Amino acid sequence: xxxxxxxxxxxxxxxxxxxxxxxxxxxxxxxxxxxxxxxxxxxxxxxxxxxxxxxxxxxxxxxxxxxxxxxxxxxxxxxxxxxxxxxxxxxxxxxxxxxxxxxxxxxxxxxxxxxxxxxxxxxxxxxxxxxxxxxxxxxxxxxxxxxxxxxxxxxxxxxxxxxxxxxxxxxxxxxxxxxxxxxxxxxxxxxxxxxxxxxxxxxxxxxxxxxxxxxxxxxxxxxxxxxxxxxxxxxxxxxxxxxxxxxxxxxxxxxxxxxxxxxxxx
Amino acid sequence: xxxxxxxxxxxxxxxxxxxxxxxxxxxxxxxxxxxxxxxxxxxxxxxxxxxxxxxxxxxxxxxxxxxxxxxxxxxxxxxxxxxxxxxxxxxxxxxxxxxxxxxxxxxxxxxxxxxxxxxxxxxxxxxxxxxxxxxxxxxxxxxxxxxxxxxxxxxxxxxxxxxxxxxxxxxxxxxxxxxxxxxxxxxxxxxxxxxxxxxxxxxxxxxxxxxxxxxxxxxxxxxxxxxxxxxxxxxxxxxxxxxxxxxxxxxxxxxxxxxxxxxxxxxxxxxxxxxxxxxxxxxxxxxxxxxxxxxxxxxxxxxxxxxxxxxxxxxxxxxxxxxxxxxxxxxxxxxxxxxxxxxxxxxxxxxxxxxxxxxxxxxxxxxxxxxxxxxxxxxxxxxxxxxxxxxxxxxxxxxxxxxxxxxxxxxxxxxxxxxxxxxxxx
Numbered sequence: 001x002x003x004x005x006x007x008x009x010x011x012x013x014x015x016x017x018x019x020x021x022x023x024x025x026x027x028x029x030x031x032x033x034x035x036x037x038x039x040x041x042x043x044x045x046x047x048x049x050x051x052x053x054x055x056x057x058x059x060x061x062x063x064x065x066x067x068x069x070x071x072x073x074x075x076x077x078x079x080x081x082x083x084x085x086x087x088x089x090x091x092x093x094x095x096x097x098x099x100x101x102x103x104x105x106x107x108x109x110x111x112x113x114x115x116x117x118x119x120x121x122x123x124x125x126x127x128x129x130x131x132x133x134x135x136x137x138x139x140x141x142x143x144x145x146x147x148x149x150x151x152x153x154x155x156x157x158x159x160x161x162x163x164x165x166x167x168x169x170x171x172x173x174x175x176x177x178x179x180x181x182x183x184x185x186x187x188x189x190x191x192x193x194x195x196x197x198x199x200x201x202x203x204x205x206x207x208x209x210x211x212x213x214x215x216x217x218x219x220x221x222x223x224x225x226x227x228x229x230x231x232x233x234x235x236x237x238x239x240x241x242x243x244x245x246x247x248x249x250x251x252x253x254x255x256x257x258x259x260x261x262x263x264x265x266x
Numbered sequence: 267x268x269x270x271x272x273x274x275x276x277x278x279x280x281x282x283x284x285x286x287x288x289x290x291x292x293x294x295x296x297x298x299x300x301x302x303x304x305x306x307x308x309x310x311x312x313x314x315x316x317x318x319x320x321x322x323x324x325x326x327x328x329x330x331x332x333x334x335x336x337x338x339x340x341x342x343x344x345x346x347x348x349x350x351x352x353x354x355x356x357x358x359x360x361x362x363x364x365x366x367x368x369x370x371x372x373x374x375x376x377x378x379x380x381x382x383x384x385x386x387x388x389x390x391x392x393x394x395x396x397x398x399x400x401x402x403x404x405x406x407x408x409x410x411x412x413x414x415x416x417x418x419x420x421x422x423x424x425x426x427x428x429x430x431x432x433x434x435x436x437x438x439x440x441x442x443x444x445x446x447x448x449x450x451x452x453x454x455x456x457x458x459x460x461x462x463x464x465x466x467x468x469x470x471x472x473x474x475x476x477x478x479x480x481x482x483x484x485x486x487x488x489x490x491x492x493x494x495x496x497x498x499x500x501x502x503x504x505x506x507x508x509x510x511x512x513x514x515x516x517x518x519x520x521x522x523x524x525x526x527x528x529x530x531x532x533x534x535x536x537x538x539x540x541x542x543x544x545x546x547x548x549x550x551x552x553x554x555x556x557x558x559x560x561x562x563x564x565x566x567x568x569x570x571x572x573x574x575x576x577x578x579x580x581x582x583x584x585x586x587x588x589x590x591x592x593x594x595x596x597x598x599x600x601x602x603x604x605x606x607x608x609x610x611x612x613x614x615x616x617x618x619x620x621x622x623x624x625x626x627x628x629x630x631x632x633x634x635x636x637x638x639x640x641x642x643x644x645x646x647x648x649x650x651x652x653x654x655x656x657x658x659x660x661x662x663x664x665x666x667x668x669x670x671x672x673x674x675x676x677x678x679x680x681x682x683x684x685x686x687x688x689x690x691x692x
Contacts (some may be wrong), residue, residue, distance in 0.1 A: 157274070162288035162294065162321040167667075184300045197289065226273070234277040234285070 006254025009068030012107025017251035037068035061262040088253025090119040100213035114210035158225025164194035196231035219249040310518035336392025346465035354503035358547030399453035476576040485532035492564020499572040502608035532563035537684035543632040545571030605639035628657035
C-alpha cells in the first residue's frame with residue numbers, strides 16, 4: 001500500500017495528515033510548533049508513522065504547506081495554504097455539502113476563500129497581520145478570564161444578558177477592555193459571548209470581501225469552539241459546515257495533492 | 267469526515283436584530299456607567315430602564331393604546347388627555363439605520379433611516395397602534411407614506427414652514443384641532459375640560475422638573491454629566507409619564523444635594539459646552555460621549571431630543587377645551603427652533619442665551635450627514651457665534667461606529683483650544 005502525507009506547519013501547531021491511495025484519511029497528528037519547526041515537524045511525522053505502523057518507505061509523496069512549509073526540505077513539493085485549504089475543504093465535505101466559501105481562523109491569521117463550482121480558488125482575503133479575531137486572540141481572552149480555551153464554547157451558551165462587545169481591533173487593547181469589563185462586575189459568560197460576536201463580525205467583513213456564497217466551510221482550531229461557530233452562523237444568518245477535524249483540513253488537502261501529484265508524475 | 271450535530275438553532279432575523287440592538291445599548295450604558303466619576307444614584311432607574319427596554323425587550327405599556335409620533339411636534343398633552351400613551355419613534359440605533367438604508371436614498375438622514383428601519387423590522391418592545399407623522403422635514407414627511415405602505419395606520423399632521431405669520435399660526439391651530447378630533451373619534455374617547463387640563467398640568471410638571479434640574483448645571487460644579495441628562499430626556503420619549511416624573515424628582519433632589527456638596531461631574535478645568543444640532547438619541551450618543559471623554563462637560567443643549575422638548579410650556583388664557591387646544595398648538599409652533607423654518611433667528615438667540623446663562627466656553631454643532639436643514643443652517647449659526655466671540659465647532663456624523671478617529675481628533679483639538687483660551691483669560 002502506498003501512502004501520501006500532507007504537512008501543515010502553522011504558526012501555532014503542526015498538523016500532519018496521511019491518506020491512502022483512495023484519498024481516505026488514515027491518520028493525523030496535531031502538535032505544537034514551538035520554536036523548531038523543522039525538528040518538530042519531522043518528529044511529528046515519525047510519531048504518526050509509528051502509531052499507524054506504517055513503514056517510512058511506503059510514504060511515496062509528501063507535500064508541505066503552511067507558514068513554515070519551506071523549512072521542511074524532505075517534501076516533494078510545497079504549496080500555499082490557500083490552495084491546500086481549498087482542496088481539503090472540498091474533499092472533507094464531499095457528498096454532504098458543496099463548498100463555495102471557506103472561513104479559516106488560524107493561530108495568527110484569518111482567511112476567507114471563495115471557490116468556483118469546480119472547487120478552484122477564485123478569490124481570497126486575509127486579515128492584516130493582526131492577532132484580533134484569531135486563535136491567539138481567543139487564547140488571550142481565555143487567559144484573562146481564567147478559563148481553558150476549550151471552555152469558551154460552553155460559557156457562550158450560559159450567557160444570559162446582552163453580549164458585551166469588544167470594540168478594540170487590537171488584541172492588546174482588547175485585553176484591557178476585557179479587564180475593564182471584569183472590573184465593572186460583568187459576568188464572564190456575557191464577556192465570552194461578546195468576544196465571540198466581535199470576532200464573528202470581523203470575520204464576516206473579511207468574508208464579504210470575497211463574497212458570501214452558500215456552502216460555507218469553517219476550519220482551523222477555533223472551529224472547535226461551538227460558541228464562536230454559533231456566533232458566526234448568527235451573524236451570517238446561514239448554516240456553516242464544520243468538519244470532524246477542523247484543525248487538519250489544510251494538511252488533509254496537502255495529502256490529497258500529494259496523491260494527485262504522485263499519480264501525475266508516475 | 268462526519269458533520270457535527272447541531273444543538274442550537276440559528277437566530278431568526280428578528281432575534282439577530284434584537285441582539286444587535288441589545289449589544290449597542292449595553293455597550294453605551296457600560297461606558298456611561300463606568301468611564302466617568304460616579305453618577306448620581308438616581309440614575310440607576312434610567313440605566314435599568316434602557317436595559318429593560320432594549321436588552322430585555324420589556325414592554326412598558328402593555329395595556330394602553332400607543333400613539334407613535336414621528337417628531338417632537340406632535341402635542342403629547344392631547345394624547346395623554348385621551349388616555350393613550352405617546353411614543354416618540356425617532357430612533358438612534360445603527361442596526362435599524364442599516365435596515366432602513368434599503369428603502370431610502372443613500373444620502374438620507376440616519377435618524378429617518380433608523381426610524382423607517384424599525385418599522386421594516388417591526389421590532390418594537392411597545393408597538394404603536396397608530397402613527398402620527400407631522401410634515402416637518404421632507405424626509406420625515408415622505409417616510410410617513412413608506413410606513414403606511416407597510417400596513418401601519420398613519421395620520422399625516424400638517425405643519426407650516428414659517429412661524430411668524432398669522433396665517434401659519436391659524437393653519438397649525440386648525441391642524442391640531444383636526445388631529446384632536448380624529449384621534450378622539452379613533453380612540454372613542456372624549457376630550458374634556460377636565461382631562462385636558464390635567465394632562466397639560468402633568469406634562470407641565472415634567473417640564474418644570476426638567477427646568478429645575480437643568481438649571482443646576484449653571485453652577486460652576488455641574489452635578490450631572492451631559493450624557494446622563496440625555497438619558498433622562500431621551501427616556502421621556504417612551505417612559506410612563508408618572509414613573510419618569512418620580513425618577514426625575516429623585517434625581518433632582520440628589521443633584522441639589524450634590525450642588526451643595528460642590529460635587530462636580532467633571533472637573534473645574536473641564537470646558538463647558540453647549541450642544542446643538544441634529545438630535546442625539548439613545549444609543550447614538552457618540553458625539554456627547556467623545557466630548558465628555560475628552561474632559562469637557564455638556565452643560566446645556568439646544569436639540570429636539572432634549573431641551574426643545576421641555577423648554578416652552580403651554581400658556582393658557584381660558585381653561586375651556588377649545589382655548590386649551592389652541593394654547594397647546596401655540597406651544598409647539600411658537601417655541602420651536604427647528605431649522606425647517608424659513609427663517610430661524612430664534613434658534614440663534616437661544617444658543618447665545620444658553621452660552622451666556624450656562625457660562626459655556628464653546629458650542630458643538632453636530633449635523634447628521636443627510637440632514638439637510640441642519641447642514642444648511644450651520645453657516646448662519648457659525649457666523650452669529652463668530653460675531654459674539656463664541657468658539658464653535660461644526661461636525662458632521664452618522665450612526666456608523668467606524669471612523670471615530672478623525673472625529674476624536676477634531677473634538678480633542680477643539681476642547682484643548684477652549685482650555686487654552688480659558689487659561690489666557692485668567
